[in-house]
Amino acid sequence: NYGVGMACSFFEGYLTHVLPSDGARFVGFEENIRRFESKQGVVFPVKKLFVIVTKSLFSPPDLKQFNKTNREEASSIEACRSLDAIEKDVAGVRNRIYKNTAYKIYRAPRRPVCVAAECATLLHTLYRVTKNRDLYEVLADVNVDDIVSDFTNTLRKIIANSPECRGKCEIIYFDDTDPQLNFADVLLDRIREIE
Amino acid sequence: NYGVGMACSFFEGYLTHVLPSDGARFVGFEENIRRFESKQGVVFPVKKLFVIVTKSLFSPPDLKQFNKTNREEASSIEACRSLDAIEKDVAGVRNRIYKNTAYKIYRAPRRPVCVAAECATLLHTLYRVTKNRDLYEVLADVNVDDIVSDFTNTLRKIIANSPECRGKCEIIYFDDTDPQLNFADVLLDRIREIE
Numbered sequence: 001n002y003g004v005g006m007a008c009s010f011f012e013g014y015l016t017h018v019l020p021s022d023g024a025r026f027v028g029f030e031e032n033i034r035r036f037e038s039k040q041g042v043v044f045p046v047k048k049l050f051v052i053v054t055k056s057l058f059s060p061p062d063l064k065q066f067n068k069t070n071r072e073e074a075s076s077i078e079a080c081r082s083l084d085a086i087e088k089d090v091a092g093v094r095n096r097i098y099k100n101t102a103y104k105i106y107r108a109p110r111r112p113v114c115v116a117a118e119c120a121t122l123l124h125t126l127y128r129v130t131k132n133r134d135l136y137e138v139l140a141d142v143n144v145d146d147i148v149s150d151f152t153n154t155l156r157k158i159i160a161n162s163p164e165c166r167g168k169c170e171i172i173y174f175d176d177t178d179p180q181l182n183f184a185d186v187l188l189d190r191i192r193e194i195e
Numbered sequence: 196n197y198g199v200g201m202a203c204s205f206f207e208g209y210l211t212h213v214l215p216s217d218g219a220r221f222v223g224f225e226e227n228i229r230r231f232e233s234k235q236g237v238v239f240p241v242k243k244l245f246v247i248v249t250k251s252l253f254s255p256p257d258l259k260q261f262n263k264t265n266r267e268e269a270s271s272i273e274a275c276r277s278l279d280a281i282e283k284d285v286a287g288v289r290n291r292i293y294k295n296t297a298y299k300i301y302r303a304p305r306r307p308v309c310v311a312a313e314c315a316t317l318l319h320t321l322y323r324v325t326k327n328r329d330l331y332e333v334l335a336d337v338n339v340d341d342i343v344s345d346f347t348n349t350l351r352k353i354i355a356n357s358p359e360c361r362g363k364c365e366i367i368y369f370d371d372t373d374p375q376l377n378f379a380d381v382l383l384d385r386i387r388e389i390e
Protein backbone atom coordinates (compact mmCIF):
# COMPACT_ATOMS: atom_id res chain seq x y z
CA ASN A 1 0.00 0.00 0.00
CA TYR A 2 1.72 3.11 -1.29
CA GLY A 3 0.62 5.74 1.26
CA VAL A 4 1.62 3.46 4.13
CA GLY A 5 5.03 2.77 2.57
CA MET A 6 5.60 6.50 2.04
CA ALA A 7 4.89 7.20 5.71
CA CYS A 8 7.44 4.55 6.78
CA SER A 9 9.98 5.97 4.32
CA PHE A 10 9.41 9.58 5.45
CA PHE A 11 9.73 8.59 9.10
CA GLU A 12 12.72 6.23 8.85
CA GLY A 13 14.56 8.16 6.11
CA TYR A 14 14.03 11.66 7.49
CA LEU A 15 12.26 12.23 10.82
CA THR A 16 14.61 9.81 12.66
CA HIS A 17 17.52 11.97 11.41
CA VAL A 18 16.13 15.41 12.31
CA LEU A 19 14.04 14.93 15.46
CA PRO A 20 15.92 12.96 18.12
CA SER A 21 19.34 13.76 19.53
CA ASP A 22 21.92 11.29 18.21
CA GLY A 23 23.86 11.38 21.49
CA ALA A 24 26.81 12.82 19.56
CA ARG A 25 26.95 15.87 17.28
CA PHE A 26 23.23 16.53 16.95
CA VAL A 27 21.50 17.91 20.03
CA GLY A 28 17.98 17.08 18.86
CA PHE A 29 15.22 19.18 17.35
CA GLU A 30 13.88 20.85 20.47
CA GLU A 31 17.32 21.89 21.74
CA ASN A 32 18.18 23.07 18.21
CA ILE A 33 15.17 25.41 18.42
CA ARG A 34 16.10 26.67 21.89
CA ARG A 35 19.59 27.59 20.66
CA PHE A 36 18.09 29.37 17.65
CA GLU A 37 15.76 31.30 20.00
CA SER A 38 18.58 32.61 22.16
CA LYS A 39 20.89 33.35 19.21
CA GLN A 40 18.30 35.14 17.08
CA GLY A 41 16.21 36.63 19.90
CA VAL A 42 12.95 35.11 18.68
CA VAL A 43 10.17 33.05 20.25
CA PHE A 44 8.91 29.60 19.17
CA PRO A 45 5.72 28.99 21.21
CA VAL A 46 5.82 25.37 19.95
CA LYS A 47 9.20 23.64 19.64
CA LYS A 48 8.12 20.87 17.28
CA LEU A 49 8.48 20.32 13.53
CA PHE A 50 5.26 21.24 11.67
CA VAL A 51 4.83 18.96 8.69
CA ILE A 52 2.27 20.36 6.26
CA VAL A 53 0.13 18.05 4.12
CA THR A 54 -1.83 19.94 1.44
CA LYS A 55 -5.06 18.75 -0.12
CA SER A 56 -3.73 19.18 -3.67
CA LEU A 57 -0.36 17.64 -2.72
CA PHE A 58 1.24 20.70 -4.36
CA SER A 59 3.88 22.25 -2.10
CA PRO A 60 5.32 25.68 -2.92
CA PRO A 61 9.12 26.10 -2.69
CA ASP A 62 8.61 28.76 0.00
CA LEU A 63 5.66 28.67 2.41
CA LYS A 64 5.16 32.44 1.96
CA GLN A 65 3.46 31.56 -1.33
CA PHE A 66 0.42 30.53 0.73
CA ASN A 67 -0.04 34.14 1.93
CA LYS A 68 -3.21 35.99 0.93
CA THR A 69 -1.62 38.90 -0.95
CA ASN A 70 -4.89 40.80 -1.33
CA ARG A 71 -5.68 41.03 2.40
CA GLU A 72 -3.54 43.75 3.95
CA GLU A 73 -4.19 43.08 7.63
CA ALA A 74 -4.22 39.29 7.45
CA SER A 75 -1.53 37.37 9.27
CA SER A 76 1.29 36.25 7.02
CA ILE A 77 4.33 34.00 7.06
CA GLU A 78 7.89 34.69 5.99
CA ALA A 79 11.04 32.58 6.03
CA CYS A 80 13.84 33.38 8.50
CA ARG A 81 17.17 31.64 8.45
CA SER A 82 17.48 27.88 8.65
CA LEU A 83 17.98 26.06 11.94
CA ASP A 84 21.45 24.55 12.40
CA ALA A 85 21.97 21.85 9.79
CA ILE A 86 22.60 18.18 10.54
CA GLU A 87 25.46 16.55 8.63
CA LYS A 88 25.90 12.80 8.40
CA ASP A 89 27.20 10.11 6.04
CA VAL A 90 24.18 8.27 4.62
CA ALA A 91 24.27 5.38 2.11
CA GLY A 92 27.52 6.49 0.49
CA VAL A 93 26.72 10.22 0.41
CA ARG A 94 29.27 11.83 2.73
CA ASN A 95 28.13 14.79 4.82
CA ARG A 96 24.57 14.71 3.55
CA ILE A 97 22.81 17.80 4.88
CA TYR A 98 19.42 17.87 6.58
CA LYS A 99 18.09 21.26 7.59
CA ASN A 100 14.79 22.77 8.59
CA THR A 101 13.56 26.30 7.95
CA ALA A 102 12.36 28.67 10.66
CA TYR A 103 9.43 30.83 9.58
CA LYS A 104 8.11 34.00 11.22
CA ILE A 105 4.36 34.57 11.46
CA TYR A 106 3.28 38.22 11.47
CA ARG A 107 -0.06 38.89 13.17
CA ALA A 108 -0.32 42.59 13.86
CA PRO A 109 -0.73 44.12 16.34
CA ARG A 110 0.75 41.26 18.42
CA ARG A 111 4.43 40.40 18.19
CA PRO A 112 5.49 37.84 15.59
CA VAL A 113 6.14 34.21 16.52
CA CYS A 114 8.42 31.63 14.93
CA VAL A 115 7.68 28.11 13.84
CA ALA A 116 9.73 25.36 12.18
CA ALA A 117 7.57 24.23 9.26
CA GLU A 118 7.80 22.55 5.87
CA CYS A 119 5.69 20.42 3.56
CA ALA A 120 6.19 16.66 3.30
CA THR A 121 8.45 16.77 0.24
CA LEU A 122 7.68 13.26 -0.89
CA LEU A 123 4.02 14.26 -1.31
CA HIS A 124 5.15 17.08 -3.59
CA THR A 125 7.22 14.52 -5.47
CA LEU A 126 4.09 12.37 -5.81
CA TYR A 127 2.21 15.44 -7.09
CA ARG A 128 4.83 15.93 -9.80
CA VAL A 129 4.74 12.23 -10.67
CA THR A 130 0.94 12.27 -11.14
CA LYS A 131 1.21 15.37 -13.35
CA ASN A 132 3.71 13.76 -15.72
CA ARG A 133 1.69 10.95 -17.26
CA ASP A 134 4.12 10.36 -20.15
CA LEU A 135 7.07 9.50 -17.99
CA TYR A 136 5.17 7.75 -15.22
CA GLU A 137 2.27 5.93 -16.93
CA VAL A 138 2.64 3.20 -14.36
CA LEU A 139 1.13 5.38 -11.62
CA ALA A 140 -1.68 6.68 -13.85
CA ASP A 141 -4.53 5.11 -11.89
CA VAL A 142 -3.65 5.92 -8.29
CA ASN A 143 -6.22 7.45 -5.97
CA VAL A 144 -4.45 10.48 -4.54
CA ASP A 145 -6.91 11.11 -1.67
CA ASP A 146 -6.43 7.54 -0.44
CA ILE A 147 -2.67 7.89 -0.56
CA VAL A 148 -2.78 11.16 1.41
CA SER A 149 -5.05 9.80 4.13
CA ASP A 150 -3.06 6.52 4.40
CA PHE A 151 0.14 8.57 4.59
CA THR A 152 -1.16 10.94 7.26
CA ASN A 153 -2.82 8.27 9.43
CA THR A 154 0.15 5.91 9.26
CA LEU A 155 2.64 8.70 9.98
CA ARG A 156 0.68 9.83 13.06
CA LYS A 157 0.61 6.21 14.34
CA ILE A 158 4.33 5.64 13.80
CA ILE A 159 5.28 8.91 15.51
CA ALA A 160 3.01 8.12 18.47
CA ASN A 161 4.65 4.68 18.80
CA SER A 162 8.20 5.96 18.61
CA PRO A 163 9.86 6.82 21.93
CA GLU A 164 12.49 8.92 20.12
CA CYS A 165 10.11 10.98 18.03
CA ARG A 166 6.73 11.15 19.76
CA GLY A 167 5.65 14.65 20.70
CA LYS A 168 8.30 16.25 18.47
CA CYS A 169 6.27 16.59 15.27
CA GLU A 170 2.87 18.04 14.33
CA ILE A 171 1.12 16.91 11.14
CA ILE A 172 -1.03 19.73 9.77
CA TYR A 173 -3.53 19.11 6.99
CA PHE A 174 -4.11 22.28 4.96
CA ASP A 175 -6.82 22.62 2.33
CA ASP A 176 -4.93 24.80 -0.12
CA THR A 177 -7.88 24.66 -2.55
CA ASP A 178 -10.13 26.65 -0.15
CA PRO A 179 -9.78 30.39 -0.95
CA GLN A 180 -11.24 31.33 2.47
CA LEU A 181 -8.41 29.74 4.44
CA ASN A 182 -5.31 31.73 5.35
CA PHE A 183 -2.34 29.40 5.89
CA ALA A 184 -0.72 31.63 8.55
CA ASP A 185 -3.99 31.56 10.55
CA VAL A 186 -4.21 27.76 10.28
CA LEU A 187 -0.73 27.56 11.81
CA LEU A 188 -1.59 30.11 14.52
CA ASP A 189 -4.71 28.13 15.45
CA ARG A 190 -2.69 24.94 15.85
CA ILE A 191 -0.04 26.79 17.89
CA ARG A 192 -2.75 28.12 20.21
CA GLU A 193 -4.18 24.58 20.65
CA ILE A 194 -0.83 23.11 21.58
CA GLU A 195 0.65 25.96 23.63
CA ASN B 196 3.16 -1.41 -6.59
CA TYR B 197 5.76 -0.26 -4.12
CA GLY B 198 9.00 -0.80 -6.06
CA VAL B 199 7.57 1.02 -9.08
CA GLY B 200 6.43 3.95 -6.90
CA MET B 201 9.86 4.15 -5.28
CA ALA B 202 11.54 4.39 -8.67
CA CYS B 203 9.22 7.25 -9.71
CA SER B 204 9.90 9.03 -6.40
CA PHE B 205 13.67 8.55 -6.63
CA PHE B 206 13.69 9.87 -10.18
CA GLU B 207 11.29 12.81 -9.78
CA GLY B 208 12.38 13.81 -6.26
CA TYR B 209 16.11 13.42 -6.70
CA LEU B 210 17.61 12.56 -10.10
CA THR B 211 15.76 15.45 -11.81
CA HIS B 212 17.43 17.81 -9.30
CA VAL B 213 21.00 16.52 -9.58
CA LEU B 214 21.44 15.35 -13.19
CA PRO B 215 20.22 17.97 -15.68
CA SER B 216 21.29 21.60 -15.86
CA ASP B 217 18.50 23.89 -14.60
CA GLY B 218 19.44 26.60 -17.10
CA ALA B 219 20.24 28.87 -14.14
CA ARG B 220 22.57 28.25 -11.19
CA PHE B 221 23.17 24.53 -11.68
CA VAL B 222 25.39 23.59 -14.64
CA GLY B 223 24.33 19.93 -14.70
CA PHE B 224 26.01 16.76 -13.48
CA GLU B 225 28.49 16.21 -16.29
CA GLU B 226 29.76 19.81 -16.27
CA ASN B 227 29.92 19.65 -12.46
CA ILE B 228 32.29 16.68 -12.83
CA ARG B 229 34.42 18.43 -15.47
CA ARG B 230 34.88 21.43 -13.16
CA PHE B 231 35.83 19.10 -10.30
CA GLU B 232 38.37 17.37 -12.58
CA SER B 233 40.16 20.59 -13.48
CA LYS B 234 40.00 22.01 -9.93
CA GLN B 235 41.22 18.87 -8.18
CA GLY B 236 43.45 17.53 -10.96
CA VAL B 237 41.75 14.13 -11.10
CA VAL B 238 40.25 11.95 -13.84
CA PHE B 239 36.68 10.63 -14.11
CA PRO B 240 36.70 8.12 -16.99
CA VAL B 241 32.89 8.06 -16.77
CA LYS B 242 31.05 11.33 -16.03
CA LYS B 243 27.78 9.79 -14.87
CA LEU B 244 26.21 9.19 -11.46
CA PHE B 245 26.68 5.57 -10.36
CA VAL B 246 23.68 4.46 -8.30
CA ILE B 247 24.45 1.28 -6.37
CA VAL B 248 21.70 -1.24 -5.56
CA THR B 249 22.85 -3.90 -3.10
CA LYS B 250 21.37 -7.37 -2.81
CA SER B 251 20.82 -7.04 0.93
CA LEU B 252 19.48 -3.44 0.55
CA PHE B 253 21.94 -2.49 3.30
CA SER B 254 23.98 0.57 2.31
CA PRO B 255 27.02 1.56 4.38
CA PRO B 256 27.41 5.26 5.29
CA ASP B 257 30.72 5.33 3.36
CA LEU B 258 31.34 3.12 0.31
CA LYS B 259 34.87 2.33 1.59
CA GLN B 260 33.17 -0.11 3.95
CA PHE B 261 32.80 -2.46 0.96
CA ASN B 262 36.61 -2.77 0.68
CA LYS B 263 38.18 -6.18 1.27
CA THR B 264 40.45 -5.29 4.20
CA ASN B 265 42.27 -8.63 4.20
CA ARG B 266 43.51 -8.40 0.59
CA GLU B 267 46.50 -6.07 0.44
CA GLU B 268 46.87 -5.71 -3.32
CA ALA B 269 43.15 -5.61 -4.19
CA SER B 270 41.74 -2.43 -5.67
CA SER B 271 39.99 -0.26 -3.11
CA ILE B 272 37.75 2.80 -2.94
CA GLU B 273 38.04 5.90 -0.80
CA ALA B 274 35.96 9.06 -0.55
CA CYS B 275 37.32 12.35 -1.89
CA ARG B 276 35.55 15.63 -1.44
CA SER B 277 31.98 16.17 -2.51
CA LEU B 278 31.09 17.62 -5.90
CA ASP B 279 29.69 21.17 -5.78
CA ALA B 280 26.38 21.10 -3.96
CA ILE B 281 23.03 22.11 -5.47
CA GLU B 282 20.89 24.45 -3.37
CA LYS B 283 17.22 25.03 -4.02
CA ASP B 284 13.99 25.83 -2.18
CA VAL B 285 11.89 22.65 -2.15
CA ALA B 286 8.44 22.23 -0.55
CA GLY B 287 9.02 24.87 2.11
CA VAL B 288 12.59 23.87 2.95
CA ARG B 289 14.72 26.84 1.89
CA ASN B 290 18.15 26.12 0.42
CA ARG B 291 17.77 22.37 0.62
CA ILE B 292 21.14 20.87 -0.27
CA TYR B 293 21.69 18.02 -2.73
CA LYS B 294 25.24 16.79 -3.13
CA ASN B 295 27.09 13.83 -4.53
CA THR B 296 30.35 12.31 -3.34
CA ALA B 297 33.40 11.76 -5.53
CA TYR B 298 35.27 8.54 -4.74
CA LYS B 299 38.78 7.53 -5.78
CA ILE B 300 39.48 3.96 -6.86
CA TYR B 301 43.02 2.75 -6.19
CA ARG B 302 44.20 -0.06 -8.48
CA ALA B 303 47.97 -0.31 -8.19
CA PRO B 304 50.11 -0.13 -10.23
CA ARG B 305 47.88 2.00 -12.51
CA ARG B 306 46.91 5.52 -11.53
CA PRO B 307 43.72 5.97 -9.52
CA VAL B 308 40.47 7.02 -11.16
CA CYS B 309 37.50 8.93 -9.77
CA VAL B 310 33.82 8.11 -9.89
CA ALA B 311 30.69 9.78 -8.53
CA ALA B 312 28.86 6.99 -6.69
CA GLU B 313 26.31 6.41 -3.94
CA CYS B 314 23.70 3.87 -2.93
CA ALA B 315 19.99 4.46 -3.55
CA THR B 316 19.23 5.87 -0.10
CA LEU B 317 15.59 4.95 -0.21
CA LEU B 318 16.52 1.26 -0.49
CA HIS B 319 18.59 1.63 2.67
CA THR B 320 15.58 3.29 4.28
CA LEU B 321 13.48 0.29 3.20
CA TYR B 322 16.14 -2.00 4.70
CA ARG B 323 15.82 -0.20 8.04
CA VAL B 324 12.02 -0.32 7.81
CA THR B 325 11.98 -4.12 7.27
CA LYS B 326 14.37 -4.58 10.20
CA ASN B 327 12.15 -2.69 12.64
CA ARG B 328 9.09 -4.89 12.79
CA ASP B 329 7.70 -3.29 15.96
CA LEU B 330 7.39 0.17 14.52
CA TYR B 331 6.46 -0.86 10.97
CA GLU B 332 4.30 -3.99 11.33
CA VAL B 333 2.36 -2.79 8.31
CA LEU B 334 5.19 -3.66 5.95
CA ALA B 335 5.89 -7.02 7.62
CA ASP B 336 4.94 -9.16 4.63
CA VAL B 337 6.69 -7.41 1.75
CA ASN B 338 8.80 -9.38 -0.70
CA VAL B 339 12.08 -7.47 -0.75
CA ASP B 340 13.51 -9.12 -3.91
CA ASP B 341 10.39 -8.15 -5.88
CA ILE B 342 10.64 -4.57 -4.65
CA VAL B 343 14.32 -4.33 -5.65
CA SER B 344 13.80 -5.75 -9.14
CA ASP B 345 10.68 -3.58 -9.74
CA PHE B 346 12.64 -0.56 -8.53
CA THR B 347 15.68 -1.25 -10.72
CA ASN B 348 13.73 -2.13 -13.88
CA THR B 349 11.35 0.82 -13.56
CA LEU B 350 14.18 3.25 -12.84
CA ARG B 351 16.13 2.11 -15.91
CA LYS B 352 13.00 2.58 -18.07
CA ILE B 353 12.25 6.05 -16.73
CA ILE B 354 15.83 7.23 -17.19
CA ALA B 355 15.91 5.87 -20.75
CA ASN B 356 12.65 7.72 -21.52
CA SER B 357 13.78 11.03 -20.06
CA PRO B 358 15.45 13.46 -22.46
CA GLU B 359 16.94 15.41 -19.54
CA CYS B 360 18.40 12.45 -17.68
CA ARG B 361 19.11 9.63 -20.14
CA GLY B 362 22.74 8.65 -20.36
CA LYS B 363 23.64 10.53 -17.17
CA CYS B 364 23.15 7.72 -14.65
CA GLU B 365 24.36 4.13 -14.31
CA ILE B 366 22.47 1.66 -12.11
CA ILE B 367 24.86 -0.94 -10.67
CA TYR B 368 23.58 -4.03 -8.91
CA PHE B 369 26.10 -5.28 -6.35
CA ASP B 370 25.77 -8.60 -4.54
CA ASP B 371 27.19 -7.53 -1.19
CA THR B 372 26.47 -11.02 0.25
CA ASP B 373 29.08 -12.65 -2.05
CA PRO B 374 32.44 -12.69 -0.23
CA GLN B 375 34.30 -13.26 -3.55
CA LEU B 376 33.23 -9.93 -5.04
CA ASN B 377 35.32 -6.83 -4.53
CA PHE B 378 33.17 -3.70 -4.87
CA ALA B 379 35.99 -1.56 -6.30
CA ASP B 380 36.53 -4.17 -9.05
CA VAL B 381 32.82 -4.27 -9.86
CA LEU B 382 32.95 -0.49 -10.41
CA LEU B 383 36.15 -0.74 -12.47
CA ASP B 384 34.57 -3.41 -14.71
CA ARG B 385 31.55 -1.19 -15.37
CA ILE B 386 33.81 1.81 -16.06
CA ARG B 387 35.79 -0.26 -18.58
CA GLU B 388 32.54 -1.34 -20.30
CA ILE B 389 31.30 2.21 -20.66
CA GLU B 390 34.56 4.02 -21.44
Ligand SMILES: Nc1nc(=O)c2ncn([C@@H]3O[C@@H]4COP(=O)(O)O[C@H]5[C@@H](O)[C@H](n6cnc7c(N)ncnc76)O[C@@H]5COP(=O)(O)O[C@@H]3[C@@H]4O)c2[nH]1
Nearest residue numbers: 010013014097098121122125204205208209293316317320
Ligand atom coordinates in the same frame (compact mmCIF):
# COMPACT_ATOMS: atom_id res chain seq x y z
N1 LIG C 1 21.20 10.25 -2.10
C1 LIG C 1 20.20 11.16 -1.91
N2 LIG C 1 20.58 12.42 -1.58
C2 LIG C 1 19.64 13.39 -1.39
O1 LIG C 1 20.01 14.54 -1.09
C3 LIG C 1 18.25 13.04 -1.56
N3 LIG C 1 17.09 13.74 -1.45
C4 LIG C 1 16.11 12.88 -1.74
N4 LIG C 1 16.59 11.65 -2.00
C5 LIG C 1 15.81 10.48 -2.34
O2 LIG C 1 14.97 10.79 -3.46
C6 LIG C 1 13.61 10.37 -3.22
C7 LIG C 1 12.67 11.53 -3.28
O3 LIG C 1 12.97 12.44 -2.25
P1 LIG C 1 11.85 13.31 -1.49
O4 LIG C 1 12.50 14.60 -1.15
O5 LIG C 1 10.61 13.39 -2.34
O6 LIG C 1 11.46 12.44 -0.16
C8 LIG C 1 12.23 12.56 0.99
C9 LIG C 1 11.76 13.74 1.81
O7 LIG C 1 10.35 13.84 1.92
C10 LIG C 1 12.36 13.46 3.15
N5 LIG C 1 13.69 14.04 3.19
C11 LIG C 1 14.88 13.39 3.05
N6 LIG C 1 15.90 14.27 3.15
C12 LIG C 1 15.34 15.50 3.34
C13 LIG C 1 15.85 16.83 3.51
N7 LIG C 1 17.18 17.10 3.51
N8 LIG C 1 14.98 17.85 3.70
C14 LIG C 1 13.65 17.62 3.70
N9 LIG C 1 13.10 16.40 3.53
C15 LIG C 1 13.93 15.35 3.36
O8 LIG C 1 12.44 12.03 3.27
C16 LIG C 1 12.02 11.42 2.02
C17 LIG C 1 12.83 10.17 1.78
O9 LIG C 1 14.21 10.48 1.68
P2 LIG C 1 15.36 9.41 1.27
O10 LIG C 1 15.13 8.08 1.90
O11 LIG C 1 16.67 10.04 1.58
O12 LIG C 1 15.29 9.19 -0.32
C18 LIG C 1 14.85 10.19 -1.18
C19 LIG C 1 13.58 9.74 -1.86
O13 LIG C 1 13.54 8.39 -2.04
C20 LIG C 1 17.92 11.71 -1.91
N10 LIG C 1 18.90 10.77 -2.08
